[in-house]
Amino acid sequence: xxxxxxxxxxxxxxxxxxxxxxxxxxxxxxxxxxxxxxxxxxxxxxxxxxxxxxxxxxxxxxxxxxxxxxxxxxxxxxxxxxxxxxxxxxxxxxxxxxxxxxxxxxxxxxxxxxxxxxxxxxxxxxxxxxxxxxxxxxxxxxxxxxxxxxxxxxxxxxxxxxxxxxxxxxxxxxxxxxxxxxxxxxxxxxxxxxxxxxxxxxxxxxxxxxxxxxxxxxxxxxxxxxxxxxxxxxxxxxxxxxxxxxxxxxxxxxxxxxxxxxxxxxxxxxxxxxxxxxxxxxxxxxxxxxxxxxxxxxxxxxxxxxxxxxxxxxxxxxxxxxxxxxxxxxxxxxxxxxxxxxxxxxxxxxxxxxxxxxxxxxxxxxxxxxxxxxxxx
Amino acid sequence: xxxxxxxxxxxxxxxxxxxxxxxxxxxxxxxxxxxxxxxxxxxxxxxxxxxxxxxxxxxxxxxxxxxxxxxxxxxxxxxxxxxxxxxxxxxxxxxxxxxxxxxxxxxxxxxxxxxxxxxxxxxxxxxxxxxxxxxxxxxxxxxxxxxxxxxxxxxxxxxxxxxxxxxxxxxxxxxxxxxxxxxxxxxxxxxxxxxxxxxxxxxxxxxxxxxxxxxxxxxxxxxxx
Numbered sequence: 001x002x003x004x005x006x007x008x009x010x011x012x013x014x015x016x017x018x019x020x021x022x023x024x025x026x027x028x029x030x031x032x033x034x035x036x037x038x039x040x041x042x043x044x045x046x047x048x049x050x051x052x053x054x055x056x057x058x059x060x061x062x063x064x065x066x067x068x069x070x071x072x073x074x075x076x077x078x079x080x081x082x083x084x085x086x087x088x089x090x091x092x093x094x095x096x097x098x099x100x101x102x103x104x105x106x107x108x109x110x111x112x113x114x115x116x117x118x119x120x121x122x123x124x125x126x127x128x129x130x131x132x133x134x135x136x137x138x139x140x141x142x143x144x145x146x147x148x149x150x151x152x153x154x155x156x157x158x159x160x161x162x163x164x165x166x167x168x169x170x171x172x173x174x175x176x177x178x179x180x181x182x183x184x185x186x187x188x189x190x191x192x193x194x195x196x197x198x199x200x201x202x203x204x205x206x207x208x209x210x211x212x213x214x215x216x217x218x219x220x221x222x223x224x225x226x227x228x229x230x231x232x233x234x235x236x237x238x239x240x241x242x243x244x245x246x247x248x249x250x251x252x253x254x255x256x257x258x259x260x261x262x263x264x265x266x267x268x269x270x271x272x273x274x275x276x277x278x279x280x281x282x283x284x285x286x287x288x289x290x291x292x293x294x295x296x297x298x299x300x301x302x303x304x305x306x307x308x309x310x311x312x313x314x315x316x317x318x319x320x321x322x323x324x325x326x327x328x329x330x331x332x333x334x335x336x337x338x339x340x341x342x343x344x345x346x347x348x349x350x351x352x353x354x355x356x357x358x359x360x361x362x363x364x365x366x367x368x369x370x371x372x373x374x375x376x377x
Numbered sequence: 378x379x380x381x382x383x384x385x386x387x388x389x390x391x392x393x394x395x396x397x398x399x400x401x402x403x404x405x406x407x408x409x410x411x412x413x414x415x416x417x418x419x420x421x422x423x424x425x426x427x428x429x430x431x432x433x434x435x436x437x438x439x440x441x442x443x444x445x446x447x448x449x450x451x452x453x454x455x456x457x458x459x460x461x462x463x464x465x466x467x468x469x470x471x472x473x474x475x476x477x478x479x480x481x482x483x484x485x486x487x488x489x490x491x492x493x494x495x496x497x498x499x500x501x502x503x504x505x506x507x508x509x510x511x512x513x514x515x516x517x518x519x520x521x522x523x524x525x526x527x528x529x530x531x532x533x534x535x536x537x538x539x540x541x542x543x544x545x546x547x548x549x550x551x552x553x554x555x556x557x558x559x560x561x562x563x564x565x566x567x568x569x570x571x572x573x574x575x576x577x578x579x580x581x582x583x584x585x586x587x588x589x590x591x592x593x594x595x596x597x598x599x600x601x602x
Contacts, residue, residue, distance in 0.1 A: 007514075008514035009514055009515075010514065010515055035514075039514065065510070065513045065514060066510075066513060066514040067508075067510050067511060068514075069514075082510060084509070084510040084513035084541055085540065085541055089513065090518075093513075093516075093517045093518045093542070094517075094518045094544070096517050111475045111498070112497070114475070114500055114515065114517070115475070115493070115497065115498070115499070115500045117515065118477075118500035118501060118502055118515055119490065119493060119494065119500070119501060121502075121515070122486060122490065122501045122502060122503050123490065125483070125503040125504075126483045126486055126487055126490070126503060129483035129503065130483060135483075302560055305560060305561040306561060
C-alpha cells in the first residue's frame with residue numbers, strides 16, 4: 001500500500017486504503033482523553049503507534065480529515081494532506097457506527113458518547129481560551145471603564161449632598177480626588193483647621209482660601225452626625241480610586257507582556273482599549289489601519305456612511321497624546337499615521353515577531369516633525 | 378390555551394392575552410434552559426418560544442410553512458451561543474436527535490455547557506465555523522444545517538459547512554442580518570446578493586423577513602440538490 005486515508009473519530013483513528021476500505025485502526029485506549037490529546041495538538045500513544053505503522057508500511061501519501069492529526073504527522077516527517085471532504089471521509093461520516101463495527105469496535109449509544117467527547121473537549125478548549133491573557137485584559141478594560149464612570153457618578157452625588165453644607169468647596173476643589181480629601185479634612189465647616197487640610201495633601205494656598213471661604217459660606221448649619229455618612233463615603237471613594245490604580249497597573253503590565261511593540265508607541269492603557277474594541281489581539285492584527293483609526297467611533301462612522309455627517313477622524317486613538325495635542329487641522333493626518341503604525345505593531349506582536357518598537361517610534365517622530373514643519377511653513 | 382400545530386410535530390401554539398406564540402414541550406421538565414416562560418398543561422411542561430429572542434420562532438410567527446426540524450434529526454448549528462434557540466430545537470428533535478453546536482466564543486459556550494449536559498442531545502464545539510475542518514473528526518453527517526452568525530462572510534461560511542456536513546437533499550437555513558454584511562446598502566439588495574450565492578449550491582425553498590421581531594433580518598430555507 002502506497003497511500004491511505006486516515007479518518008479520525010472520537011473513538012479511533014481509522015486507516016482506509018485507496019478504495020476507502022477499512023485496512024487498520026488505532027483505537028483510543030482511554031475515551032475520551034486520548035482523542036482530546038490529539039485534538040489539543042499533543043502527542044499520544046495511539047499517534048506514536050500510527051506513525052510507526054505508517055513508516056513500517058512505507059506509506060508515502062496520506063490524506064486525513066483532521067487538521068490536528070495532519071499537524072502531528074507533518075511534525076514527524078510524514079507527508080499528509082488535509083481533505084475533510086474526501087470520499088472516504090464523507091462515507092465514514094455518513095455511517096460512523098457501521099465503519100466502527102467493520103474494524104471490530106462496537107460503540108453502544110454512539111450519540112451519547114459523541115456528546116461526552118465533545119463536552120470534554122469543549123471544557124478543555126474553554127479553559128484554554130480563558131487562560132489567554134488577551135481575553136482577560138479585555139474584561140479588565142471593560143471593568144475599568146465601568147468603575148471610572150461610577151467613580152465620577154459617586155463623586156457628583158457626594159458633591160451635591162455636601163454642597164448643602166459647604167457649597168463653595170465644589171468650585172474650590174474641582175478634581176474629584178482632592179474634593180474627597182477636602183470633605184474628609186473639613187468635616188463640619190465651623191471646625192475647619194489649616195493644619196488638617198494640609199495634612200490631607202491640599203496645598204497651603206488652597207487651604208488658606210478654603211479657611212477664608214468657610215467663614216463666610218452660604219451653606220446650611222449641620223451637626224456632625226448629619227455629615228457622618230458623607231465622611232464614610234468620601235473615605236470609601238478614595239479607597240476605590242486607589243484600587244482602580246492597581247487595576248490600571250495590572251492592565252499595563254499584561255499589555256506590555258502580550259503586545260510590547262504596540263505599548264512602545266502608544267500608552268498601554270490606550271492600547272488595551274483598542275484591543276477591547278477590536279475584540280482581541282488576533283482581530284486587531286487582522287484589521288486594516290483605516291479600521292483601527294476609527295475603532296470606537298462606530299456611531300460617527302455609520303452616520304457618515306448613511307450620508308449624515310463627515311467621516312470620523314479618530315476613535316479610541318484620539319486618546320493617544322500626540323493626536324490629542326496636535327493642532328486640529330493636523331489631527332486627521334496624525335491619527336492616520338498612528339493607525340498605520342499601530343497596525344504594524346499589532347501584527348508583529350500577534351505573530352510573535354521581534355521588538356521593533358524603537359524603529360517605529362523613530363519613524364513616528366520623524367513623520368510628526370515633517371507634518372509640523374509643513375504646517376508651520 | 379395550548380394547541381399542537383396542525384402539521385409540525387413537537388410544535389405547539391399558546392394563545393396568550395395578545396397573540397398566539399409558539400411553544401415546545403420541555404425535554405427536561407423542571408429545568409429552564411434560559412429565562413423562558415413555562416406553561417403547565419395537565420402536568421406537562423411547555424416552554425414558550427419567544428419570537429423576539431429567537432429567529433426561527435419569529436419566522437413561525439410570520440407564517441413560515443416549511444419548518445424542517447423533526448423528531449430524531451441531527452442538526453449542525455453554527456453560532457449556537459448560549460443555546461436559547463437550540464434548546465427549542467432540542468425539545469423538538471428529542472432524545473434520539475443530536476445537535477452539534479458550534480460557536481467561537483468561550484464565554485457563550487460556557488453557558489451552553491450546562492444546558493448541553495442536562496439536555497443530553499447537544500454536543501458543544503468551541504471553534505470558528507469559517508474553518509469547518511476543525512471539527513470534522515467529531516461532527517458526522519447531518520440532516521439539517523442552521524446558521525446564525527453575524528459575520529460579513531456568513532453565507533460563505535454557511536455554504537462551506539453545508540458542503541462538508543449536510544446529507545444529500547438535506548435542508549439548511551440561514552438567518553441573515555443585512556447590516557452585518559453591508560451596513561449602508563438596502564437590505565433587499567443585500568438579501569438578493571446572498572440568495573444568489575446560496576442558489577449556486579442549493580435551491581431556495583422559502584424565505585421570510587423577520588420584521589418586527591428582528592429588524593432587517595431574513596430567514597432563508599434552502600435544500601441541497
